[in-house]
Amino acid sequence: xxxxxxxxxxxxxxxxxxxxxxxxxxxxxxxxxxxxxxxxxxxxxxxxxxxxxxxxxxxxxxxxxxxxxxxxxxxxxxxxxxxxxxxxxxxxxxxxxxxxxxxxxxxxxxxxxxxxxxxxxxxxxxxxxxxxxxxxxxxxxxxxxxxxxxxxxxxxxxxxxxxxxxxxxxxxxxxxxxxxxxxxxxxxxxxxxxxxxxxxxxxxxxxxxxxxxxxxxxxxxxxxxxxxxxxxxxxxxxxxxxxxxxxxxxxxxxxxxxxxxxxxxxxxxxxxxxxxxxxxxxxxxxxxxxxxxxxxxxxxxxxxxxxxxxxxxxxxxxxxxxxxxxxxxxxx
Amino acid sequence: xxxxxxxxxxxxxxxxxxxxxxxxxxxxxxxxxxxxxxxxxxxxxxxxxxxxxxxxxxxxxxxxxxxxxxxxxxxxxxxxxxxxxxxxxxxxxxxxxxxxxxxxxxxxxxxxxxxxxxxxxxxxxxxxxxxxxxxxxxxxxxxxxxxxxxxxxxxxxxxxxxxxxxxxxxxxxxxxxxxxxxxxxxxxxxxxxxxxxxxxxxxxxxxxxxxxxxxxxxxxxxxxxxxxxxxxxxxxxxxxxxxxxxxxxxxxxxxxxxxxxxxxxxxxxxxxxxxxxxxxxxxxxxxxxxxxxxxxxxxxxxxxxxxxxxxxxxxxxxxxxxxxxxxxxxxx
Numbered sequence: 001x002x003x004x005x006x007x008x009x010x011x012x013x014x015x016x017x018x019x020x021x022x023x024x025x026x027x028x029x030x031x032x033x034x035x036x037x038x039x040x041x042x043x044x045x046x047x048x049x050x051x052x053x054x055x056x057x058x059x060x061x062x063x064x065x066x067x068x069x070x071x072x073x074x075x076x077x078x079x080x081x082x083x084x085x086x087x088x089x090x091x092x093x094x095x096x097x098x099x100x101x102x103x104x105x106x107x108x109x110x111x112x113x114x115x116x117x118x119x120x121x122x123x124x125x126x127x128x129x130x131x132x133x134x135x136x137x138x139x140x141x142x143x144x145x146x147x148x149x150x151x152x153x154x155x156x157x158x159x160x161x162x163x164x165x166x167x168x169x170x171x172x173x174x175x176x177x178x179x180x181x182x183x184x185x186x187x188x189x190x191x192x193x194x195x196x197x198x199x200x201x202x203x204x205x206x207x208x209x210x211x212x213x214x215x216x217x218x219x220x221x222x223x224x225x226x227x228x229x230x231x232x233x234x235x236x237x238x239x240x241x242x243x244x245x246x247x248x249x250x251x252x253x254x255x256x257x258x259x260x261x262x263x264x265x266x267x268x269x270x271x272x273x274x275x276x277x278x279x280x281x282x283x284x285x286x287x288x289x290x291x292x293x294x295x296x297x298x299x300x301x302x303x304x305x306x307x308x309x310x311x312x313x314x315x316x317x318x319x320x321x322x323x324x325x326x327x328x329x330x331x332x
Numbered sequence: 333x334x335x336x337x338x339x340x341x342x343x344x345x346x347x348x349x350x351x352x353x354x355x356x357x358x359x360x361x362x363x364x365x366x367x368x369x370x371x372x373x374x375x376x377x378x379x380x381x382x383x384x385x386x387x388x389x390x391x392x393x394x395x396x397x398x399x400x401x402x403x404x405x406x407x408x409x410x411x412x413x414x415x416x417x418x419x420x421x422x423x424x425x426x427x428x429x430x431x432x433x434x435x436x437x438x439x440x441x442x443x444x445x446x447x448x449x450x451x452x453x454x455x456x457x458x459x460x461x462x463x464x465x466x467x468x469x470x471x472x473x474x475x476x477x478x479x480x481x482x483x484x485x486x487x488x489x490x491x492x493x494x495x496x497x498x499x500x501x502x503x504x505x506x507x508x509x510x511x512x513x514x515x516x517x518x519x520x521x522x523x524x525x526x527x528x529x530x531x532x533x534x535x536x537x538x539x540x541x542x543x544x545x546x547x548x549x550x551x552x553x554x555x556x557x558x559x560x561x562x563x564x565x566x567x568x569x570x571x572x573x574x575x576x577x578x579x580x581x582x583x584x585x586x587x588x589x590x591x592x593x594x595x596x597x598x599x600x601x602x603x604x605x606x607x608x609x610x611x612x613x614x615x616x617x618x619x620x621x622x623x624x625x626x627x628x629x630x631x632x633x634x635x636x637x638x639x640x641x642x643x644x645x646x647x648x649x650x651x652x653x654x655x656x657x658x659x660x661x662x663x664x
Contacts, residue, residue: 012544136577146515183478183565191481191562214569217579230523230565233515235570236548242574245468245550249608253601265594266601269585276581 001033004317005099006310007092010040011067011085012106017041020105021048023306026263027314028058034314037092037099039064039085064088067106074109078117086110086329090118093292100322101313105297111287112147119290122322123329127289128159129229129296130166131236134276137220141167144229145236145285151228153196156180161332162288163224165325169316171223175207179222181231182211195226201226205332209286247273284309286316288325293317333365336649337431338642339424342372343399343417345436349373352437353380359646360390366646369431371417371426372397396420399438402631406441410449418442422450425624432654433645435472435638437629444617446481451622454654455661459621460491461561461628462498463568466608469552473499477617479563485528488512488558489551492538493664494620495556497657501648504556507539513563514543526559533558537664579605616641618648620657625649 010020017040028034035058038045042063049059066076066083081087086106093102104111108129115127129147132139143163149156159179167176180198182190189211190198201208207269209222217225217235227235247270254266284297284305295309341351349372360366367390370377374395398415400406410630413419418438426432436443440461447459461479464471475495480487496508512530514522522530533540541554549557549567559567580601586598616629616637624664626650627641 136580149515151496181566183481183562191560194562197591214566214571215576217570218573226595228523230515230526231566234513234563235566236547238549238567238570239546239574241547241550242571244547246575246578246605248468249605250601261593262597265597269582269598269601272585273578273581 002318003033003035004101004314005035005037005096006103006313006317007089007099008036008038008306008310009085009089009102009104010038010045011064012104017044018048019301019303020128020306021045022052023301023303024059024310025049025052025054026303027310028054029316031311032058033318034058035060036310037062037089037261039089039092041065059114059169062088062092068110070107072107072110074113075105077107078110078114088112090114094118100292100317101295103295103297103309103313105284105299105301108146108285108296111294111296113140115287115290115292115294118330119292122289122291122326125158125162125289125329126155127287128155128162129285129287130159130163131285133218133239135218135220139313140218140223140225142225142227142232142236144227144232146189146229146233147287148228149230149233151193153193153200156193156197156226157200157204157206158329158332160201160224160226161204161206161328162325163226164206165328166286166288166316167223169321169324170312174223176224177209177222178206178224178226179209179212179216181217181225181227181235182213185211185216187211188223197226203272243273244264249298286312291322293321334650335365335367336433336646337367337369337428338433338435338645338649339421339431340368340370340638340642341417341421341434341436341438342370342377343396344436349376350380351633351635352638353377354384355635356391356642357381357386359633359642360386361647363643364390364455365650366390366642367392368642369394369421371424372593373397373419394420394424400442402439403633404439404442406439406445409439410442410446418446422446426450426664431624432649433625433627435627435629435641435645437616437631437633437637440478440617440628443626443628447619447622451624451632454621454623454658457490457494457510457621457661458487459619460494461619462495462618463617465550465568465571467550467552472550472552472555472557474557474559474564476485476559476561476564476567477568478561479619480560481562481565483525483560485525485532488525488529488560489532489536490661490664491539492533492540492556492558493536493660494657495558496538497660498618498620498653500649501653501656502644508556509554510538510556510558511541511548513549513557513559513567514545517543517545517548519543529558530633541556547558575605618644623654625653 039062064085068077131145207311287294396417400409462475463477619626
């Protein structure tokens with residue numbers, strides 16, 4: 001069986017290295033086809049690994065002592081912080097053709113800059129960031145979720161194409177539908193850019209299902225929800241914020257409840273809801289359009305997130321995603 | 333005491349006229365300074381009024397048999413449907429200087445077209461649509477919530493000014509803070525238009541508190557949340573959609589609950605949540621920038637909505653809102 005080699009950034013999260021290492025070990029314990037280059041402080045990683053049971057041939061530690069944070073200027077940091085885990089990770093990816101994926105929970109800005117500086121684009125298309133979110137019936141993907149804030153209609157159409165290949169690879173049995181974020185569901189609704197994008201999508205090979213209004217975003221009306229990275233970022237965080245607000249309201253209802261049994265029942269319901277909206281448990285965002293697969297977890301990524309991200313990355317590499325994407329983009 | 337005259341559109345909602353008439357009668361029963369011109373089918377309105385107890389001097393019925401729906405082309409309908417309640421309402425507003433406000437639950441597009449065609453702008457500024465939403469600690473206002481999808485930075489600054497006067501008039505004790513929707517809270521984040529708007533706001537007389545991310549939209553970090561009408565519409569409906577999704581999840585938890593007592597407790601919590609997110613109970617959107625105050629309720633407006641909208645409209649007229657707004661815009 002083909003071995004798949006991935007790079008894992010051990011120190012760009014807000015959390016501790018232990019979580020990252022544990023997530024990695026769980027992933028290789030479950031899949032002996034993965035080889036991981038983990039980039040971070042060698043001694044510390046070794047100390048954590050000492051306590052764990054795993055196949056030593058599946059892990060290569062690459063020493064890196066420094067880290068790029070959200071306080072750094074992304075462009076300057078990814079150029080100058082040469083001892084950082086993120087810089088070193090990109091060099092490994094650049095220098096080794098047989099390493100196909102990268103998992104990190106680092107600064108989005110620095111990841112984007114690094115990918116553009118050190119990796120190659122698949123075609124001349126702009127890379128884009130996608131993320132999966134829970135909808136009413138099934139997961140859907142939001143594209144662009146924050147990488148490209150000002151977009152032309154052509155950029156948006158390319159993003160839709162890339163996200164369609166991405167979702168089709170992950171969910172082979174679905175017929176991937178593309179929806180366009182707009183201020184009304186009817187054709188003709190939208191701003192200047194979205195109206196022009198509508199025309200491009202209608203005349204493309206994509207399975208375009210029309211405009212999607214804000215109240216239908218989570219209603220499973222499409223598999224790929226398309227917008228620019230400004231709107232995508234606002235939508236993503238707005239869902240999170242609104243969910244928190246409602247859960248907070250439920251917590252207040254509990255606080256005002258006298259009956260202990262009632263409190264217990266409500267608390268149980270809240271934990272179920274929280275589990276459903278725990279963005280950690282279902283991973284992060286994926287950068288599409290460069291010649292390696294980059295998975296970015298939340299800064300709060302824990303061992304479960306890392307485990308999920310490694311598996312997702314493995315699955316896409318194993319399905320020859322990059323080749324499929326290149327072929328589709330060239331045929332567009 | 334000064335009498336305040338308002339127009340009420342009786343037939344542009346999805347619901348029945350009875351709800352509109354009942355809301356109106358409740359409002360005038362509680363406030364004998366309001367005089368209402370209700371526009372709709374005279375006979376039907378009279379039949380409903382016959383069963384109610386109210387001061388006859390406070391109500392004038394204007395007969396209108398036709399109605400503009402969301403299926404009509406807004407611009408054509410507001411020009412040609414001369415028997416419609418919306419067309420007739422605008423004529424009354426246009427012809428009577430002493431009628432200062434208008435309450436309708438009709439098509440937003442037709443209301444915007446009607447306002448621009450038949451009423452006067454206060455200054456040369458574009459009119460904008462604002463709406464109040466429940467935040468963590470208090471209500472805030474979203475501007476523009478759907479009227480202007482493509483905006484220049486100057487338009488956005490003007491909207492912020494209008495919304496500030498609006499909120500300051502409604503909440504005199506607050507020091508109205510303006511926040512700008514963006515994809516990050518730091519200065520320098522944003523798309524081309526929002527970055528330029530940031531500069532304008534920073535150098536304005538407004539109490540500008542910086543960028544607001546999607547997860548902070550409902551977090552009471554500002555009183556006026558500024559964005560263009562495309563993003564505003566998406567945010568507004570996304571909050572609604574996410575709230576529904578979570579409530580739906582709670583309903584599913586109930587369905588999977590065997591214990592009857594547990595079911596009862598969860599149902600009670602859901603009704604409380606639903607009441608909190610019942611957009612009917614706290615009104616609709618307000619059009620700012622023309623020489624009359626226009627309040628637009630949801631198409632599903634019931635008697636409570638109409639009652640709330642009439643009161644809100646009365647309060648603003650009584651506080652000389654239009655004069656204040658004109659003065660502020662001219663001094664800007």
